[in-house]
Structure formats: C-alpha cells, structure tokens
Amino acid sequence: MKEAMFYEKLDDRRVRCRLCAHNCLIGNRERGLCAVRENRDGTLYSLVYGKVISSQIDPIEKKPLYHFLPGSSSFSIATVGCNFRCTHCQNYQISQYPKEGSFSIPGSDMTPDDVVNAAAKSGCESISYTYTEPTIFFEFAYDCAKLARERGLRNVFVSNGYTSEEAVRSIAPYLDANNIDLKGSDAFYKEVCGARLGPVKNTIKRMKELGVWVEVTTLIIPDLNDSDKDLSEIAEFIRSVDPSIPWHISRFFPTYLLTDKPPTPVETLHRAYDIGRGKGLKHIYTGNVPDREKQDTHCPSCGSLVIRRHGFQMVENTIRNGSCTHCRSPVAGVWTV
Ligand code: SF4
Structure with missing residues (x-):
C-alpha cells in the first residue's frame, strides 16, 4: 500500500482522485471506481503497489x-x-x-x-x-x-x-x-x-x-x-x-x-x-x-516490403538508420536501441 499520487483532500475526510478521467469523489473508507484506490481517513492509497x-x-x-x-x-x-x-x-x-x-x-x-x-x-x-x-x-x-x-x-x-x-x-x-x-x-x-x-x-x-x-x-x-x-x-x-x-x-x-x-x-x-x-x-x-x-510493414514512399512478420515473430527487417533501404525514405518508428 502506498499513498496515491494525483488527489486532493476535501472536507469530511473525502478525497478527489485525479489519476484518471473519472475523477472519483471518494468518501472515507471507500474505494474509487477502479476498486484499487482507497480513502483511509482522508488519505488516498494505491492498494496494488508492488x-x-x-x-x-x-x-x-x-x-x-x-x-x-x-x-x-x-x-x-x-x-x-x-x-x-x-x-x-x-x-x-x-x-x-x-x-x-x-x-x-x-x-x-x-x-x-x-x-x-x-x-x-x-x-x-x-x-x-x-x-x-x-x-x-x-x-x-x-x-x-x-x-x-x-x-x-x-x-x-x-x-x-x-x-x-x-x-x-x-x-x-x-x-x-x-x-x-x-x-x-x-x-x-x-x-x-x-x-x-x-x-x-x-x-x-x-x-x-x-x-x-x-x-x-x-x-x-x-x-x-x-x-x-x-x-x-x-x-x-x-x-x-x-x-x-x-x-x-x-x-x-x-x-x-x-x-x-x-x-x-x-x-x-x-x-x-x-x-x-x-x-x-x-x-x-x-x-x-x-x-x-x-x-507486414511496407515503405510508405516506395511500397517496398521492409519488415516481414509471421504471427508475433519478426522474420526480416531491412530498415537501416530508420529508412527504407530501397528508396532511403524514412519509415516512422523507433528502430534501434
Ligand atoms: S477510477 Fe480509480 S484511478 Fe480513476 S479517478 Fe477513480 S479512483 Fe482514481
């Protein structure tokens, strides 16, 4: 259990969670819609930490x-x-x-x-x-x-x-x-x-x-x-x-x-x-x-096959320096560590 980020303390030991767009108003000893953030005496905790x-x-x-x-x-x-x-x-x-x-x-x-x-x-x-x-x-x-x-x-x-x-x-x-x-x-x-x-x-x-x-x-x-x-x-x-x-x-x-x-x-x-x-x-x-x-992935400029896949496996990747090896145009993505 860890004190939550992104919340406001309100009156009557209520809190407003600001982590997601639900913005739950959570009374004392209650949980938000996700059921993993709980208000204990006006402090909001993440129950799933670790x-x-x-x-x-x-x-x-x-x-x-x-x-x-x-x-x-x-x-x-x-x-x-x-x-x-x-x-x-x-x-x-x-x-x-x-x-x-x-x-x-x-x-x-x-x-x-x-x-x-x-x-x-x-x-x-x-x-x-x-x-x-x-x-x-x-x-x-x-x-x-x-x-x-x-x-x-x-x-x-x-x-x-x-x-x-x-x-x-x-x-x-x-x-x-x-x-x-x-x-x-x-x-x-x-x-x-x-x-x-x-x-x-x-x-x-x-x-x-x-x-x-x-x-x-x-x-x-x-x-x-x-x-x-x-x-x-x-x-x-x-x-x-x-x-x-x-x-x-x-x-x-x-x-x-x-x-x-x-x-x-x-x-x-x-x-x-x-x-x-x-x-x-x-x-x-x-x-x-x-x-x-x-x-498969094709170069958006010349249409060449640049990445071939089989299921979740990459079989071949010919992208070099972020570009198609055929026409040298960039292919959007994050390609190297
Ligand atoms: S659903 Fe959970 S994360 Fe979203 S605002 Fe409510 S308590 Fe916070």
Missing part, C-alpha cells in the same frame, strides 16, 4: 507494437484492477477482480528493483505495463519506469488512454511507447466501457506531443463499432494527429459478458483496412486473424 498478478516475457509485437524495437522482448507486468468495465474484456479475471472478487488484492510482492532486475536478467529491452490498465497501478509503474530508464531499459504502456493530463505529463519523460485503444464512438464508450471518448483522444494527442511513440488499436465488434461511420471517424482522428501512427484493427471473439455477438467476419477487417487506407493512414495491420500480407 502486487504483481502477472509477469512474463512477450515479443514486443504482442502488445501490439510493430514500429518499436521490432523483434525485441518486453518484460510484461500487471496488477489487478481497471478503471473500465468493458463487457468484452479478455483479461476480466484480473482486471475486474477487485470489483467482482472478494475485494482483496492478490499478487506477488515485487519492488521496482525486482522488476527491473528481472527484466535485465532476461535480456528484455523494455518493460511493458500491460494486461490490465497501467493507469490504475500508476505509482508502481512510475517507480519501475524511472529505475528502468536509469538502467538503460525502455518503458511501454498498453493502455485505454483514460489517464489524466497531469498523470500523462508525469510519466511521459520515462515512457518510450504507448499502444492506446481507440475503441469506438462516445456512445460505445458509455455503453460498453462505462467511460467517455474525449479523454482517450486527448491522451493520444498528448502522448504524441510529448514525444512518446504511439500506436492505436481498435477491436472491431459486430454491430457495436463496425459501421463505415464508426471506422471512418476513428481513421480520420488518427490521421488528424499523425497519418504515420500505426492502426491495429483486431478481430473480436465472444468472451466474458459479450457472448451474444459472433466473431468479427474477416471481410469486416478488410473493409476497415480499406477505409483506413482511403483516409490516408500509412500503416494498418490486422490482428487475431491469419492475414500474412496485412501484418
């Missing part, structure tokens, strides 16, 4: 990040909890645990030093804060990230983007890459996630402005966010920030509370791909589907 529920070594491509140190491994950690309640969450056993479980906080005790040592020892080039929402274990991620940076490791957030401006500005100097979900319209966020779209867009813009490498993921769900209008609006927004931002469009499979929708037809992913191309996005990738040619 309580690691999952740690493993993943290919960076699994985040997914396709333009960030391709072929490298990332030491990936999570605690329980989330500030969203998505009905289709793939990690609901850990993300929703404090809301649906016994209110207890399970996890193995690890210090930031333990995490950074484990990452370095396993030959990883980065630490990813992932599986659940890193914002809700911000204090722990922040301490790990600072230490990791001192020891020459990079830091990656895989997040829903619902982070407050203050928190984004605090972590950005230590963050190298961020894959952010852009899930759909404001109505989708309200109905499916219990959140709003606006703060997510702001985080995508801010992370870019602050120099963090950003890629965007959209899980496409039949009937919920698969209309031409929904997909066009997402693609237009990405282009307005930077057309070089890679857009990962993933196939949905029924899970958790969302079992009355079928898996996304592959043709829908291809339609989204064409919409993104039509809007001017330079790098679009399909996910959760065996679609080999739509998972």
